[in-house]
Amino acid sequence: MSELSQAPQPRADADEPIVLVVDDDASMRKALTNLFESVGLKVKAFGSAAEILQTKPPEVPSCLVLDIRLPGSSGLDLQSDLAEAKIDTPIIFITGHGDIPMTVQAMKSGAVDFLTKPVREQDLLDAVRAAIERDRKRRDLDKTVVDLRSRFENLTPRERDVLALVTSGLLNKQVAGELGLAEITVKIYRGQVMRKMGAKSLADLIRMSEALGISSPKGNLQT
Numbered sequence: 001m002s003e004l005s006q007a008p009q010p011r012a013d014a015d016e017p018i019v020l021v022v023d024d025d026a027s028m029r030k031a032l033t034n035l036f037e038s039v040g041l042k043v044k045a046f047g048s049a050a051e052i053l054q055t056k057p058p059e060v061p062s063c064l065v066l067d068i069r070l071p072g073s074s075g076l077d078l079q080s081d082l083a084e085a086k087i088d089t090p091i092i093f094i095t096g097h098g099d100i101p102m103t104v105q106a107m108k109s110g111a112v113d114f115l116t117k118p119v120r121e122q123d124l125l126d127a128v129r130a131a132i133e134r135d136r137k138r139r140d141l142d143k144t145v146v147d148l149r150s151r152f153e154n155l156t157p158r159e160r161d162v163l164a165l166v167t168s169g170l171l172n173k174q175v176a177g178e179l180g181l182a183e184i185t186v187k188i189y190r191g192q193v194m195r196k197m198g199a200k201s202l203a204d205l206i207r208m209s210e211a212l213g214i215s216s217p218k219g220n221l222q223t
Contacts, residue, residue, distance in 0.1 A: 019065060019098050022078070029046075036168075066094070068094070090132075095117060155210070159196070
């Protein structure tokens with residue numbers, strides 16, 4: 001690897017990120033561990049795909065630096081296994097034997113980068129920084145959706161109908177017609193929905209609806 005370059009400093013809190021390294025070459029594992037630790041990153045290293053699959057995924061922003069050729073299951077196999085298990089840790093592949101089909105398969109399956117040994121330290125650190133930031137944003141979004149889902153579940157069935165119809169673009173009068181209600185009643189329900197969901201505006205409510213994947217309830221309305 002080349003001389004160490006500037007890299008992002010670690011976050012000194014409960015969300016301090018971690019880099020997972022999987023490589024069957026002990027000397028490469030040590031070199032990668034030393035590199036990441038030298039810039040303040042936490043590291044866990046594994047010698048095979050089987051080892052990491054037996055480990056609980058991190059609960060903090062993380063990324064996986066993965067050798068594509070491993071004993072037993074390959075790096076690509078591990079990528080597939082993680083996707084099947086719905087583990088979304090971003091992956092950076094490193095290899096001394098990469099080829100175009102491997103690269104295409106890895107990138108199409110969501111890899112952040114595909115680097116060839118000998119890897120330039122700055123290239124690897126840049127890729128790790130991007131991967132950790134991607135994972136941090138994903139986790140933040142997941143937390144937001146969990147919170148929205150909790151709020152949505154506190155709505156009554158009728159309030160959910162109003163939410164879906166209002167955020168689909170219908171006016172209060174049109175929502176009233178769809179639900180067989182008086183327009184004033186729809187306005188009351190709409191106010192309750194806004195309050196329970198914590199929405200400050202219709203635009204807020206629409207964004208929440210999109211995040212939750214809510215569609216119009218036509219054909220399945222509460223009666």
